[in-house]
Amino acid sequence: MKIISIVNHKGGVGKTTTTLNLGKALTLIDKKVLIVDIDPQANLSQSIGVENPSTNIYHALCEDQVPPILSIGDHIDLIPSDIDLSEAELKLQNEVNGYFRLKKMLADIDATYDYILIDCPPSLSVLTLNALIASTLTMIIVQVEYLATKGLKTILSLIEEIKENLNPELEVLGLLLTQLDRTIIRNQIAQQVKSVYSGKVFDTAIRSNVSLTEASAMNQDIFTYNPKTAGAEDYLNLAKEVSNE
Numbered sequence: 001m002k003i004i005s006i007v008n009h010k011g012g013v014g015k016t017t018t019t020l021n022l023g024k025a026l027t028l029i030d031k032k033v034l035i036v037d038i039d040p041q042a043n044l045s046q047s048i049g050v051e052n053p054s055t056n057i058y059h060a061l062c063e064d065q066v067p068p069i070l071s072i073g074d075h076i077d078l079i080p081s082d083i084d085l086s087e088a089e090l091k092l093q094n095e096v097n098g099y100f101r102l103k104k105m106l107a108d109i110d111a112t113y114d115y116i117l118i119d120c121p122p123s124l125s126v127l128t129l130n131a132l133i134a135s136t137l138t139m140i141i142v143q144v145e146y147l148a149t150k151g152l153k154t155i156l157s158l159i160e161e162i163k164e165n166l167n168p169e170l171e172v173l174g175l176l177l178t179q180l181d182r183t184i185i186r187n188q189i190a191q192q193v194k195s196v197y198s199g200k201v202f203d204t205a206i207r208s209n210v211s212l213t214e215a216s217a218m219n220q221d222i223f224t225y226n227p228k229t230a231g232a233e234d235y236l237n238l239a240k241e242v243s244n245e
């Protein structure tokens with residue numbers, strides 16, 4: 001079982017979109033998947049129509065309750081979040097084991113999942129640290145734009161620090177370029193990222209594709225919304241690349 005944190009402390013780069021659509025794509029190549037929302041914004045849960053779940057990840061992390069596991073399709077389940085989770089930050093920060101709560105929670109979960117994907121908030125808070133400590137791998141989402149690499153050093157050195165001190169298993173699976181388009185400038189930026197982080201960037205990049213936004217507005221993943229889109233094609237290619245790693 002591989003546990004992958006989907007991270008970047010920069011907001012709006014495509015973490016949630018990737019968690020849902022990579023998760024769904026992995027099921028299309030016969031993997032069993034759990035997606036975990038550990039963001040108090042709860043965008044992942046909302047993007048598939050799960051609003052205000054009565055029990056959510058907050059209760060599992062802070063009150064030792066059994067985490068709710070909702071089936072959201074064939075071979076794909078969700079542990080939802082809610083705004084409650086914002087209260088968890090202070091609580092967990094002040095507890096000795098507060099950084100290990102997610103690891104403990106996932107240890108009790110069905111070992112038949114092939115992949116667990118964790119959608120992180122846009123911060124390096126105690127919640128993101130919980131995710132990194134619970135994971136075997138990280139995927140760093142990089143939106144192709146001016147100053148795309150700004151902040152990457154921060155997250156890469158945090159990952160290194162966690163690996164050295166708290167989670168020796170942790171590896172960087174790769175950097176995923178998102179919102180690539182045909183403009184020369186974005187292609188130059190993509191090349192720059194690839195040359196600086198050579199060997200770490202996935203061959204598959206996610207193109208800019210408005211259908212991805214439309215799908216989430218309809219509470220659907222891209223394959224259910226329209227499988228004949230660039231977004232569906234890219235996320236399926238990414239799933240194949242991830243499963244070959």
Ligand SMILES: Nc1ncnc2c1ncn2[C@@H]1O[C@H](COP(=O)(O)OP(=O)(O)OP(=O)(O)O)[C@@H](O)[C@H]1O
Pocket residue numbers: 010011012013014015016017018039041043120121122178179180206207208209210212213214216
């Ligand atoms: N490849 C893409 N092409 C076009 N739009 C995209 C693409 N990926 C994501 N988006 C859109 O960009 C917005 C931000 O994406 P998303 O919510 O996945 O980012 P995020 O990193 O999870 O944000 P946050 O940091 O707030 O959690 C959404 O409206 C989403 O639909």
Ligand SMILES: [Mg+2]
Pocket residue numbers: 015016017039043044119120
């Ligand atoms: Mg998000």
